[in-house]
Amino acid sequence: MGQKGREIAKIDHKWLVKELSTAYAFEWVVHYYANIAASILSGHRTTVYSEIFKKAAEGELGHANRIAKRISELGGEPPLSMAEIEKIAGFGKVEFPKKRSDTSGYLRVFLKMEQHAIALYNDLATKTHGKDLVTHELAEDLLSEEVAEEEEYENMLKE
Numbered sequence: 001m002g003q004k005g006r007e008i009a010k011i012d013h014k015w016l017v018k019e020l021s022t023a024y025a026f027e028w029v030v031h032y033y034a035n036i037a038a039s040i041l042s043g044h045r046t047t048v049y050s051e052i053f054k055k056a057a058e059g060e061l062g063h064a065n066r067i068a069k070r071i072s073e074l075g076g077e078p079p080l081s082m083a084e085i086e087k088i089a090g091f092g093k094v095e096f097p098k099k100r101s102d103t104s105g106y107l108r109v110f111l112k113m114e115q116h117a118i119a120l121y122n123d124l125a126t127k128t129h130g131k132d133l134v135t136h137e138l139a140e141d142l143l144s145e146e147v148a149e150e151e152e153y154e155n156m157l158k159e
């Protein structure tokens with residue numbers, strides 16, 4: 001980001017890069033698990049759910065990339081190692097259902113992740129409100145997508 005672009009972000013850039021790095025790392029974690037879920041699940045309607053999780057994985061990677069762009073505009077760098085990603089994502093252990101055909105079990109794992117993302121972007125949108133409009137808009141945008149995804153998972157769980 002150019003000089004003026006940095007000046008208008010009236011917020012501690014170091015703090016902001018840290019917050020964005022957490023979000024970036026978390027998106028990678030969700031990307032990873034959604035991607036692997038698409039490969040390992042089996043049983044009834046495997047192809048349908050495999051496609052759903054594959055799409056989710058792509059979506060979350062897209063979120064990570066948008067966050068990486070913002071981090072770099074602010075003069076920072078996203079975490080450079082996978083070990084760091086897992087650490088700073090701060091989500092803790094992810095446990096898939098024991099049965100590979102337990103579709104609802106997988107959906108509940110990802111529903112929990114969406115809810116974590118919603119809290120994260122809600123917080124970021126609130127804290128950047130009126131201070132850094134670019135990050136604020138990004139946070140709002142990602143928040144609305146995660147809210148929609150939460151609802152999709154909830155609806156699938158009702159099926």
Ligand SMILES: [Fe+2]
Nearest residue numbers: 027060063117
């Ligand atoms: Fe996301």
